Amino acid sequence: MPDTVVNLVDSPALGVLIGIAGVMAALTVNVLFLVWLERKVSAWIQRRMGPTEVGPFGMLQTIADMLKLISKQLITPRHVDKPLYHIAPVFVFVPVVAAASLFPFDEHVSLQNLDIGLVLVFAFGGLGIVGIFMAGWGSNNKYALLGAMRAVAQNISYEIPLILSTLSVVLMVNAMGDANTNGMNLAQVASMQHDKGFWFVLVQPVAAVIYFIAALAETNRAPFDIPEAESELVAGFHTEYSGMRFALFFFAEYSNMFIVAMVATVLFFGGWSGPLLPGAMWFFLKTYAIVFVMIWIRWTFPRLRFDQLMSFCWLVLIPLSILNLLVTAFIARAV
Amino acid sequence: MPEEIREDDAGAMGESYYLNMGPQHPSMHGVLRLKLRLLGEEIQDAEPVIGYAHRAHEKMAENRIWPMFLPNTSRVDYLSGMIYNLAYCQAIEKMLDIEVPERAQYIRVIVSELNRISSHLLWIATYVMDIGGVTPFLYLWDDREIILDIMDRVTGSRLTYCYGRFGGVTMDVDDLFCEQTSAFLDRLVGRMVEYDKLVRKNVIFIQRSKGVGVIDADTCRQYGVTGPSLRAAGVAYDVRRAEPYGIYDRFDFEVPTLTEGDCLARYDVRVREIEEASKIIRQALRDLPGGLVMPEKPKKKFKPSPGETYFAVESARGHFGMYLVSDGSETPFKIKLRTPSFSNLAAMPKVLRGTMVADTIAIVGSIDIVLPEIDR
Numbered sequence: 001m002p003d004t005v006v007n008l009v010d011s012p013a014l015g016v017l018i019g020i021a022g023v024m025a026a027l028t029v030n031v032l033f034l035v036w037l038e039r040k041v042s043a044w045i046q047r048r049m050g051p052t053e054v055g056p057f058g059m060l061q062t063i064a065d066m067l068k069l070i071s072k073q074l075i076t077p078r079h080v081d082k083p084l085y086h087i088a089p090v091f092v093f094v095p096v097v098a099a100a101s102l103f104p105f106d107e108h109v110s111l112q113n114l115d116i117g118l119v120l121v122f123a124f125g126g127l128g129i130v131g132i133f134m135a136g137w138g139s140n141n142k143y144a145l146l147g148a149m150r151a152v153a154q155n156i157s158y159e160i161p162l163i164l165s166t167l168s169v170v171l172m173v174n175a176m177g178d179a180n181t182n183g184m185n186l187a188q189v190a191s192m193q194h195d196k197g198f199w200f201v202l203v204q205p206v207a208a209v210i211y212f213i214a215a216l217a218e219t220n221r222a223p224f225d226i227p228e229a230e231s232e233l234v235a236g237f238h239t240e241y242s243g244m245r246f247a248l249f250f251f252a253e254y255s256n257m258f259i260v261a262m263v264a265t266v267l268f269f270g271g272w273s274g275p276l277l278p279g280a281m282w283f284f285l286k287t288y289a290i291v292f293v294m295i296w297i298r299w300t301f302p303r304l305r306f307d308q309l310m311s312f313c314w315l316v317l318i319p320l321s322i323l324n325l326l327v328t329a330f331i332a333r334a335v
Numbered sequence: 336m337p338e339e340i341r342e343d344d345a346g347a348m349g350e351s352y353y354l355n356m357g358p359q360h361p362s363m364h365g366v367l368r369l370k371l372r373l374l375g376e377e378i379q380d381a382e383p384v385i386g387y388a389h390r391a392h393e394k395m396a397e398n399r400i401w402p403m404f405l406p407n408t409s410r411v412d413y414l415s416g417m418i419y420n421l422a423y424c425q426a427i428e429k430m431l432d433i434e435v436p437e438r439a440q441y442i443r444v445i446v447s448e449l450n451r452i453s454s455h456l457l458w459i460a461t462y463v464m465d466i467g468g469v470t471p472f473l474y475l476w477d478d479r480e481i482i483l484d485i486m487d488r489v490t491g492s493r494l495t496y497c498y499g500r501f502g503g504v505t506m507d508v509d510d511l512f513c514e515q516t517s518a519f520l521d522r523l524v525g526r527m528v529e530y531d532k533l534v535r536k537n538v539i540f541i542q543r544s545k546g547v548g549v550i551d552a553d554t555c556r557q558y559g560v561t562g563p564s565l566r567a568a569g570v571a572y573d574v575r576r577a578e579p580y581g582i583y584d585r586f587d588f589e590v591p592t593l594t595e596g597d598c599l600a601r602y603d604v605r606v607r608e609i610e611e612a613s614k615i616i617r618q619a620l621r622d623l624p625g626g627l628v629m630p631e632k633p634k635k636k637f638k639p640s641p642g643e644t645y646f647a648v649e650s651a652r653g654h655f656g657m658y659l660v661s662d663g664s665e666t667p668f669k670i671k672l673r674t675p676s677f678s679n680l681a682a683m684p685k686v687l688r689g690t691m692v693a694d695t696i697a698i699v700g701s702i703d704i705v706l707p708e709i710d711r
Contacts, residue, residue, distance in 0.1 A: 046473040142354050146376065146692065222467065223539055232696050234361060302539045303467025305693045306376060 023101045031254045032062040037288075038254075038295050045299045072243035077139075080240060084138025089241065089248035091131030096255040099124035103262050104187035104271060105280045117186040118170065121263060122163055125218065128252060129155045132227070132237050135249070139240035147236025150306055151227035154217055157313045158224075162214035164321035165207040168328040169200055169267045175332035190271025201268040206324045208268045210317055212290075215260035217309070220253065222298035226306055261290040351379050358387045362465050362696045365706035367680075369695070378695060381687040383680055389710040396670040401427065402501070402635060404670065409495045411672060412708035414457055415651040417450035417486070417496045424499035425580060426646035426657040430639050431501070439503035439628040440582045444619045445516065446486065446498065448612040452523070453482040454651035455605045455612075458703045462602065463534055465700035466543045466693075471534050478519075478526055485515050503629035513620050520613045527609065535602070544599035548698030550686055551596050558685075559678035562653025563608065564702050566592045567600035574649035585622075586615045598701040605703075638665055652676050652703055672711055676704040 036051065036059055043050025051058030076085065102117045114120060129152055136148020170183030173192050182188055193199055201208045217224035228236030238249045265271055265286040272279030274286075304312070354371045357363035366387035372380040392411055396404045408423040409416030421443050428435060435443075460475035483493045489508055490498040498504055534540055550560060552568045565572055573590040575583040591607035593600040639661040647656040653675030662668040679702045687695055 042470075046470050047477070048473065142352070225467070226693070232362070232693050299470050301468065302463060302537065302543060303693075304539055305543060305691060307691065308542055 019101060020097065024097055027097060027100055027255050027258075028251070030258060031251050032066065033059075034254045034258065034291065035062045035065075035250075037291070038298075041292065041295045042299045045296070066247065069244055069247040074243050074245060077240050079140045081138040081140055084134045085240070088131050088135035088138055089245045091134055092128050092252040093131075093248045095124035095127040095131075096252045096259065099259050100255060100262075102186065103266065104190055105283050113185070113187050115182050115185050118166060118184045118189075118263075118267075121186075121259065122159070122166075125256070125259065126155070126159060128256065131252075135241065136237040139237070141240050143233045143235075144237050144239045147227045147233045147239070151220065151237055153306075154220075154224065154227060154309060157310060158214045158217040158317075161210050161313065161317035161321040162218055164318070164325050165210040165214065166263070166267055168207045168321075168325045169204055171325070171328050171332050172200070172204065175335060186266045186271075190266050190273060193270040194273035199268060199270045204268065204324075204328070206320065207328075208264070210321045210324065211264060211268070212293075214313075214317060215264065216294060216297065217313070219256045219260055219294075221257060221294055223301040223303050224309055225298075225303060226309060257291060257294060258287065261287045261294070264290050350374055356695075357384075362700065364461070364700070364704055367699070367704065367706055367709075369699070371692075371695070373692070376692045378687050378690050378692070381684050381695070383683055385677075385680070385706070385709050387710065388707045390707070392711045393670055393672060396667050398666065400665045401637065401639070401667060404667065405499070406495075406497045409497060410707070411674065411711060412650065412652070412655075412676075412705050413494050414705055415450050415454040416494060417490075417498060418447050418648055418650045419655065420496050421447060421499045422646060422648040422650075422655055422657055424501055425648070426644055426659055427501045429646050430642075430644040430659060430661065431634065431637060433502045433634065434630060435502055436627045436630065437624045438507070438626045441619050441623045442504050442508055442628060443499070443581060444583070444586070445508075445616050445623075446489070446496075446504075448616045448619075449482050449486065449516065450496075451612045451651045452609050453479045453486075455609050456482075458605060458651075459530070459534070459602070462598075462697075462700045462703075463540070465696045466540070468534070468537075468540070471530065474526075474533075475530070478523060481515075481519050481522075485512065485519065488512065488515075500629060501634050503627070503633070505629075507628045513623070516616060517620060520616060523609070523613060527606065531606075535606070541599065543693075543697060544602060544701075545597060546595075547598045547694050548686055548690065548701055549596045550682055550702075554682055554685060558682035560653070560682050560702075561675050561678065562650070562703070563601055563604045564596075564679055565653065566590065567604045568596035569594040572654075574647050574654055578647065580646070580648060586618050588612075588615050598697055601701045601703075636665065638663060647673075650675060652705065652708070653679060674708045674711060676702075676706075677709045680704050680709055 039061070040050045040057070051061035054060040054064050076082065099121050102114060102121055104113065132151045133148045136144045136151070139145070169189065173183035173189050174181055176196070177183075177188070177192060181192070189200075220227050226232075228238065233239070238246055241249060265283060269286045269290075272283040274282035277285075351372050351374045354373050355368070356371055357368040358366035363369070368384040368387065370382040370384060371378055390410075392407050395407060405420065405423060409420040411419050427433070456475045456479045460472040460479075463471045486496065487493045489506060489512055490496045491506075498506070550564055550568055552565075552570050554560070555565045555568050555570060560568075561572065569592055571590045571592045574580070576590050588611045591604050591611065593604055641661055641663040643661075644659045645656060646659075647654055649655070654673070655675055656673030658669075658671035658673065659667060660669040660671075683699065683702075686698060690698065
C-alpha cells in the first residue's frame with residue numbers, strides 16, 4: 001500500500017515517528033485555529049468583537065494564550081493524588097493524537113489506512129474518558145469528582161448510539177460494495193461515496209442526526225457540557241488544573257471535536273470527494289463546516305440537566321439508532 | 336429549627352457527603368454560601384450561610400443625621416437602587432408630613448419603573464446563564480445598558496443613585512429624557528418578542544425550568560416570600576396595589592399572577608411585569624405635569640418628633656419595608672430594613688430538598704437574590 005505516509009520511508013519505525021510528529025504539529029495548529037474560530041464565532045453570535053489585538057483579526061491571540069499557558073508554573077495542589085493527577089492530562093491527550101492519525105485526508109493522503117479504522121477511532125475516543133476520570137478522582141476535589149462521574153456516565157451512554165449510528169453506514173457500504181469492500185475502512189467509505197456520486201447523509205439521514213447529537217455529548221460540548229458545567233461545577237473535572245496541564249485538557253477537547261467532525265465528514269459527507277478543489281481542501285472545508293455548527297449550537301442553547309441527558313440517550317437515541325440499524329440491515333439484505 | 340450541616344458529619348445520612356458551594360462560586364450571585372448534604376447528585380439538605388457582604392448599613396444609620404443615610408439606601412440593593420432610595424425619601428416624607436410636587440411624583444414613578452425593568456432584564460440574563468445559556472446574557476445587558484444611560488443622564492449615576500430628596504427629586508427631567516425613554520420602550524417591545532423566541536420557546540429551557548423549584552403559596556406565606564416568586568405561586572400581592580404609595584393608585588396596570596410557582600412561572604411573571612412597568616411609564620410620560628420638582632423650602636436638617644414610621648414599597652424583588660424609629664434627635668435611633676431577598680432566601684432549604692445540583696443553581700437563581708441586600 002504505497003498510499004500512506006508511513007509507507008513512504010523505508011523504515012516503518014521512522015515512518016511512524018515522522019507521522020506522529022506531523023499529526024501532533026497539525027493538531028496543535030488546528031486547535032489554535034479552532035479556539036480562535038470559537039471565540040470569533042461566539043463573538044459574532046453575541047454581537048461582540050472577539051479577539052482583535054494580536055495579529056490580523058486577532059488570529060495570533062491563541063498563540064499568545066498558549067505561550068502564557070506554557071510559561072506558567074505548574075501548580076500541584078497539596079491534597080491531590082499525585083500519580084493520577086500528573087498522568088491524567090497525558091492520558092487524555094495521547095488517544096486524541098492516535099485517533100487523529102487514522103483519517104484519509106485525500107484520496108492518497110493518509111497516515112495509516114487500516115481496515116479497522118472506524119473501530120480504532122472509537123476505541124481511542126473511549127480511552128480519553130479514563131483520563132478524565134483519573135483527573136476527577138486524582139484531584140481529590142468534590143466538584144472535580146462530580147464532573148468526572150457525570151463525564152463517565154455520559155460518555156459511556158452516548159457511545160452506544162454513536163457507534164450504532166455509524167454501524168448502519170458500515171452495513172450499507174458492505175452491502176453496496178463487492179467482496180473486498182470493508183465498511184470499517186475509512187478510506188473505502190469515502191471513495192465509495194465518491195464513486196457512487198452521492199453522500200451517505202442522503203440515504204442515512206437518521207443515522208447522521210443521531211451521530212451528530214451523540215458526538216456533541218461525546219465531546220462534552222454544549223448543550224451536553226455537564227461534566228464541566230461552569231455555572232454548577234466551577235470547571236468540572238479540570239477544576240484543580242492550571243497552566244499547561246489544563247491546556248492539555250483543552251487541547252484534547254477541541255481535538256476531539258475535530259475528530260468527531262472528521263468522522264462525520266468521512267461517513268456522511270463524502271470525505272475528500274468534491275468537484276474542482278483538491279480533495280484535502282474539501283475534506284477540511286466540510287469538517288470545519290460541521291465544527292461551525294457545533295460552535296453555533298453551543299452558543300445558542302442552555303444546558304440540559306444530568307438526568308434529562310441520560311434519559312434522552314436511553315429512551316430516545318438508543319432505540320432510534322437500533323431501529324435505524326435494523327431497517328438498514330433489512331434493506332441491505334433485500335437489495 | 337433544622338440541624339446544622341457540618342463538614343465532618345459525613346455518614347450521618349449513610350452514603351451522603353458534604354459539599355460547600357460558595358462564597359466563591361461562579362453562580363452564587365456574589366457571596367452566598369450553601370452548605371449542601373448530597374447523595375450522589377441529589378440534595379438531602381441545604382443550608383444557606385449569609386453575611387459575607389455585611390456592611391452594617393443599619394448601624395451606619397444610627398451614627399449620622401437623617402439625610403446622610405440617603406446615599407446608603409441605593410447601595411443596599413444595587414440592582415434596584417432607585418426604588419430603595421425613593422423608599423427612604425417617602426418614609427421620611429411620611430414621618431414629617433412633607434408635600435411632594437406633582438411633577439416630582441410622576442418622575443419618581445418613571446425612574447422607579449425604569450429601574451424595575453432594568454433589574455428584571457438583568458434577572459432574565461443571569462437566570463438563563465445559570466442554566467447554561469450564555470448568549471442571551473449579552474443581548475439583555477445591551478438593553479439594560481440603555482436604561483443605565485438614560486438614568487445616568489438624569490441622576491448622575493448608573494447604579495447607585497442618590498436621586499431622591501425629602502420632598503422631591505434632585506434634578507428635573509427634560510424632553511430628551513422623555514423621548515429616550517419612550518424610544519427605549521418601543522424598542523423593548525420588539526426585543527421581548529425576540530427573547531420569547533430565543534429563550535422562552537427553547538425546549539431545553541422549558542425542560543430545565545418547568546416544575547423545577549416549586550414554591551407554593553403556603554410556603555411563601557410561612558417564610559414571607561414576596562415579589563415575583565409570590566405572584567408566581569398565585570398570590571396577587573403587590574405593594575403598589577395592596578397599599579398604594581406615591582401616586583400608584585392613578586395608573587392602570589395589572590398584577591400578573593400565575594399558579595404553578597415553578598422557575599418557569601417566575602420567569603413568565605417577570606416578563607409580564609416588564610410589560611406592566613412599560614405601561615405605567617407610558618401613562619406617566621403622557622400625564623407628566625409641569626412645575627417644580629422640589630418644595631419651595633426643602634428640609635435639610637430636622638429633628639422628627641419621637642415615634643415610629645413604617646413605609647413599604649414594591650421593589651423588583653418584593654416587599655421592601657423601612658422601619659424608622661426616632662428619639663427626637665437629629666440622628667435616627669434605629670432604621671430597620673426589611674429586605675425581600677432575605678425572606679425569599681429563607682425558603683430555600685425547604686425548596687432545595689430533593690432536587691439535583693443543577694436545579695439548585697437554577698432555583699437559587701430564579702428567586703433573584705441580591706446578596707448585599709440580604710446582608711445589608
